[in-house]
Amino acid sequence: MQFHRNDFSISIAEALGDRLKRARLNKNLTQNEVAQLAWISRRTVLNAEKGDVRLADLVAILQ
Numbered sequence: 001m002q003f004h005r006n007d008f009s010i011s012i013a014e015a016l017g018d019r020l021k022r023a024r025l026n027k028n029l030t031q032n033e034v035a036q037l038a039w040i041s042r043r044t045v046l047n048a049e050k051g052d053v054r055l056a057d058l059v060a061i062l063q
Contacts, residue, residue, distance in 0.1 A: 040061070
């Protein structure tokens with residue numbers, strides 16, 4: 001099986017999303033609470049946890 005750069009990027013993004021979700025759950029926060037703290041929408045948090053996130057939104061969540 002041959003891997004392409006895009007496949008690798010997608011797997012990293014998905015792993016990052018999993019880590020974001022675990023961190024949120026470990027802090028007993030809802031997606032809405034994270035969204036309010038980061039000044040972004042709940043949908044953006046949901047997408048980030050799926051690995052679909054813009055860098056600016058990721059930085060906002062991590063702060």
